[in-house]
Amino acid sequence: MNCDTYAEWLSAQLDGELAAEHVVELNAHLATCESCRETQRIMRGLAADIQGLPRLAPTDRSTLAINVAIHHLAPKPRRVDFGPVMDVEELAEFLRVPLETVGHYLDDLPSFELGGKLLFRRSSVERWIEGREHRFEPEEPFDGIPKNDPYCQITVTR
Numbered sequence: 001m002n003c004d005t006y007a008e009w010l011s012a013q014l015d016g017e018l019a020a021e022h023v024v025e026l027n028a029h030l031a032t033c034e035s036c037r038e039t040q041r042i043m044r045g046l047a048a049d050i051q052g053l054p055r056l057a058p059t060d061r062s063t064l065a066i067n068v069a070i071h072h073l074a075p076k077p078r079r080v081d082f083g084p085v086m087d088v089e090e091l092a093e094f095l096r097v098p099l100e101t102v103g104h105y106l107d108d109l110p111s112f113e114l115g116g117k118l119l120f121r122r123s124s125v126e127r128w129i130e131g132r133e134h135r136f137e138p139e140e141p142f143d144g145i146p147k148n149d150p151y152c153q154i155t156v157t158r
Ligand SMILES: [Zn+2]
Pocket: 002, 003, 006, 029, 033, 034, 035, 036
């Protein structure tokens, strides 16, 4: 057994991880080896110094940098600012549905054409939604879906 191994044992002992069967051998070596006693002295000193170090809190500057980095990783918030007039892509985003769904309701949705472009007035679309919402309010008890189920209604956030 060489001193490098005993140094590892000393480190393990400091961490409370030295196998019990090695303790006697380590102590016997320490009794005869000045170099390993010095290693033990240095290790104990270091451990004590580390224990004595203050626990540091991150500065505001580094906390801010971390928050900015996290913010950049997060998915973009859903768009909520829609103008009074929307094109078909904006309407799909506004309704939170895929573009194909808008295409499916194109004949039904209030729209107008300008310069070859199909446009939707937000207020008209909102009225159209309100008209559809009423269809989901059954006059008599409706078995299956609870009346107040928020997922059964299209709601518009203004
Ligand atoms: Zn030694």
